[in-house]
Amino acid sequence: MLSIAKSEFKARRERLLAMMGDNSIAIIPAANEVTRSRDTEYAFRQDSDFYYLTGFNEPDAILVLCSSSVTPSTLICRDKDKQAEIWHGRRIGFEKAKTDYLFDATYALSELDDTLLTLLNTQQTLFYAQGTYPAFDSKVWGLLNTLRCAPKSGYQAPHTIKDIRALLHEMRLFKSDAEINIMRQACEVSAQGHIRAMQFAKLGATEYQLEAELHHHYAINGARFPAYSSIVGSGDNANILHYTQNDAELADGDLVLIDSGCELQGYAADITRTFPVNGTFSEPQAALYSIVLAAQHAAFNEVKPGGSFSKANAAASKVLTQGLLELGLLQGELEQLIASQAYKVFYMHGIGHWLGLDVHDVGDYKCGEKERCFEPRMVLTIEPGLYINHDANVPKQFRGIGIRIEDNLVVTKHGHENLTVGVPKAINDIEALMRASKS
Ligand SMILES: [Mn+2]
Known part of the structure; x- marks a missing residue:
């Protein structure tokens, strides 16, 4: 090892x-x-x-x-x-x-x-x-x-x-080759754990059973403990950002949000995936999911030397706002909605954080007054989301859907390397994986 x-x-x-x-x-x-x-x-x-x-x-x-x-x-x-x-x-x-x-x-x-x-x-x-x-x-x-x-x-x-x-x-903010290699391995083990949980998911299974699948996979690969309490939230539970009760039964037609990563030799991984219990995204779920995925890709473009969390967040927020506007969850002018941060009703957390020995790793986010720019060897998460509560004032078909997609990136000389590509996130790929595990 x-x-x-x-x-x-x-x-x-x-x-x-x-x-x-x-x-x-x-x-x-x-x-x-x-x-x-x-x-x-x-x-x-x-x-x-x-x-x-x-x-x-x-x-x-x-x-x-x-x-x-x-x-x-x-x-x-x-x-x-x-x-x-x-x-x-x-x-x-x-x-x-x-x-x-x-x-x-x-x-x-x-x-x-x-x-x-x-x-x-x-x-x-x-x-x-x-x-x-x-x-x-x-x-x-x-x-x-x-x-x-x-x-x-x-x-x-x-x-x-x-x-x-x-x-x-x-x-600590700047990782050595040895640290990056261990984090790459922690991310691979965690990605495989997520795949295992996706394959296990079915009607009547429980959130804690998915949690057990994840933790079992971490442990047998030398990462005895998760880096933080795993979040396994199905249905409306996905709208509780730090949900760890993990005791509900998975219901047909619901999505499951899993935010979990192992700790390997002290280093944390921190992956979130959201997928349908029955293996197929419904139309409203797919519509919201596609917006979050597009927002994540937009944020990825800012993960390079000279980029920053606020640039990544601006790129993601624009895509989220545009999408919410098109689906009718927000009403008004795009520029005005972005300026007023209207999306915050449905996306209320930050775009990401440093990652390392601590899951929310150390390192200043500012250089004096100014925000600090990304530099090679920094490792961070990018994790946009949309959370539509069961009682949200939006068209009924969107209520009770919570989505987050989170990957772990190391900044390189000219861009970034995604350490958590091992777990699928495109709708087709998730559905194909879940279909394969059922047959
Ligand atoms: Mn995170």
């Missing part, structure tokens, strides 16, 4: 250290385990920032970067513990972590406070992301106070505190 070399994680730390400047320290904590109920925990998910810089997948660890130190990259992690490992699982231990993960120094978690105090002392700038782990925030502020209160012991606290996320998230 594809993976990211430990040397790449090390190179990321070195790049960040160089950007931090002299006499700077960064403290980046790992995630903690979270209780699900009584003495059971949710499946552990590493903190994305910590993972990006370490590739280290244990809870409670701390990464410390010191730009002017002879040991710039330090990991503090759980020590080996025979009893704990018999009950809860293997630990790498600080000795092996140093060699396997290419750190300059490693310490056991029992030495956390002393180590942090020593490393923090006399540094000028602290880079830290406040607010993610409140308990750890308290520890850091406590250590800073210790340094401030004891100048006679030779202690000196950093003068300046900066947010590490400004530097780190800019790095």
Whole structure:
């Protein structure tokens, strides 16, 4: 299976250290385990920032970067513990972590406070992301106070505190070849999962059964968990944007909207497809679907260096408005309807978002006042939709139809590569796939 070399994680730390400047320290904590109920925990998910810089997948660890130190990259992690490992699982231990993960120094978690105090002392700038782990925030502020209160012991606290996320998230926005390869694989696995769910769909099946088909396919391909709670909404449920109840029975004549993607080695895929339960789009469904698909194609044209989310959204909104006008769901002048964003009644979310270790990945959407343009190696989603509620004030045949089509694109030198072409979305192709699975 594809993976990211430990040397790449090390190179990321070195790049960040160089950007931090002299006499700077960064403290980046790992995630903690979270209780699900009584003495059971949710499946552990590493903190994305910590993972990006370490590739280290244990809870409670701390990464410390010191730009002017002879040991710039330090990991503090759980020590080996025979009893704990018999009950809860293997630990790498600080000795092996140093060699396997290419750190300059490693310490056991029992030495956390002393180590942090020593490393923090006399540094000028602290880079830290406040607010993610409140308990750890308290520890850091406590250590800073210790340094401030004891100048006679030779202690000196950093003068300046900066947010590490400004530097780190800019790095994460641009994906390396290794990251793109893993995301390509996450997208392929997810696409196949969607195909499997389409093939399984039939009258009387349930939304949770389609969800199970998707998750089964992810898991047997090495992606044990979805990147986010899968949305499987049939009929009017598709009009609930973040519907995750997934407990309805599929009815004849309804569409099903599936928004789901796996997480592979920390990287998310995020695909949406909408298809008919009985395998054939009705006329009003096909009419609305064709508008959304055309809007997506229009937005795709803006996914290239120099393009932007707002250009993509403008292109998609124009097509959506035109289509809604032709079908009689909007009335008025095209230009005026676009200017007043009349389409927002039926398309109320954004055109897309960055994609990476987080499904709604990090990275600024603006450069100061201005919107930022797409550049090669950015990965993003394009996901226009139309949502016509069961009680919408429109011709009856369009009510209760929700449609979204979402693909994952990596920006290239001259345009983009669609990572999720593996799952069909043309009406003919969807109908052919579903017909084949029934025969
Ligand atoms: Mn999305």
